[in-house]
Amino acid sequence: MDSLTQAVLGASICGSTIGRYHGRKAAIAGAVLATLPDLDVVMRYQDPILAMTSHRGFSHSLFVLTGLALLLTCLWRLMRPDPRYGASRLFLALWLTLITHPLLDAFTSYGTQLLWPLEPIPQSWASIFIIDPVYTLPLLVATLLLLGWGGRSGVIKTCHWALGLSTAYLALTVTIQHHVDTQAQARVQQLGYTPTASFTTPELFTTLLWRSIVRTDAGVDCEVITGLLDTTESEYFCAANNHHLADNLPTATSLQRLRWFSGDWVRFDVQDDLLIVSDLRMGAGSGNYSFRFVVGEQDDQQNWREVTPYKFGGWHNFGLIKAGMNRVLRSTTPLPLADWAKTIGMQVEPYHAQLSENTLPH
Incomplete structure (x- = not known):
């Protein structure tokens, strides 16, 4: 998905999980962390096919990102422990923020190597276009509220609702896709x-x-x-x-x-x-x-x-x-x-x- 969508998704997840403790900082941290996997675009390859097929590779691996979430959790707890919540909540916030990036990418048609370094065919569930304002809008609203009013109770609830609405919409696209696919196959049979x-x-x-x-x-x-x-x-x-x-x-x-x-x-x-x-x-x-x-x-x-x-x-x-x-x-x-x-x-x-x-x- 586009960078804006990934950023507001990460901000909404951090807002929903640790926003009550960190307010605006949770939104900023979530937005930055959620865009990290796409830094692989700065790498240079010898030809465009290699570049295309290497994007959404190691940096989108569920294995790699889970390890990164564990590492960041340990570092944060060692350097700046927060008595208001435990390591499990922090890990959950970081882990969800990181892994939802490649999982959302897998719902597009490009292809995402979720299981790198294993090499099954990259996941391409293709139920949503890489830019979809309907999916992004609730998350954008929640992020803006979090940046403007911090971790107030109503703002945190808005983050919950935004994540629920965007996920429900994603599920709806899968249902529509199945219906359309069935129609198309029947048309070709005709x-x-x-x-x-x-x-x-x-x-x-x-x-x-x-x-x-x-x-x-x-x-x-x-x-x-x-x-x-x-x-x-x-x-x-x-x-x-x-x-x-x-x-x-x-x-x-x-x-x-x-x-x-x-x-x-x-x-x-x-x-x-x-x-x-x-x-x-x-x-x-x-x-x-x-x-x-x-x-x-x-x-x-x-x-x-x-x-x-x-x-x-x-x-x-x-x-x-x-x-x-x-x-x-x-x-x-x-x-x-x-x-x-x-x-x-x-x-x-x-x-x-x-x-x-x-x-x-x-």
Whole structure:
């Protein structure tokens, strides 16, 4: 999640647990402590894939952060013991402040290595966008009250309520996600495909509009857009994911690492003799992905060679955000998914898409 959300979450937790003893200092300490895991962004890596897949790594490990909470508790009790409460309360405040950062991150689509140094696929529950004002607002109000009026009883109760409301909202997003995911898989089945896996995540800044990627047994991925206010059928776009192209670079460790990190939610395209891999989980969809990388080049003899990965394009068109916001309220104007894909050079044949007035014909 964004840094502001993490800061006010940490401030609210410290306010709820030790705010009555430390007032404003609890809010400040909680905000600072809650942002510590994201300091890994200052580290430099040799290529963007390594940088992407290393973020939310060791500094987001539940093991590492639990150890840090224990260390800080011991140091605090040795240096500045407070007779008003015991070490267990202090540890609880520090531990919750630290571990809720990666746990909240895991509810986004990026991928968080909660069990580092173990290497299961990073957790990406994907029920909330990285910036969600509905989640953040109660925590922000509680933090501002704590900073303004200190540890008064009413302020501490507000921290309790803020944490309860934000957690309830998070649970609601999981419920909505399950509902949307089920609808998307049913939609793809209606198209004649057999779903084998799916990944459903909210679109930009809202939980009123969702994008589902449904993988099929035909090597085709279908993207389905679902709005909670829809009065018409969801638009969709299906295209081959071209996973066979990865066979051209069987020893590319960076590519293998990206496929592991993303749970293999990637697609491949060839453009101008470049092999491009796209992470399907993040972005506006249908080619407008946040992370696209060149991982190979083709020579004059049509042979492929691995290259040091570098970013390829990426969506930075704010018109896409506007289109998404309009789509929330106007389901009768479907997003032109096929147009978007072809505009950026995605290989879209064969593909199957719902047609709109602005969509290119099959």
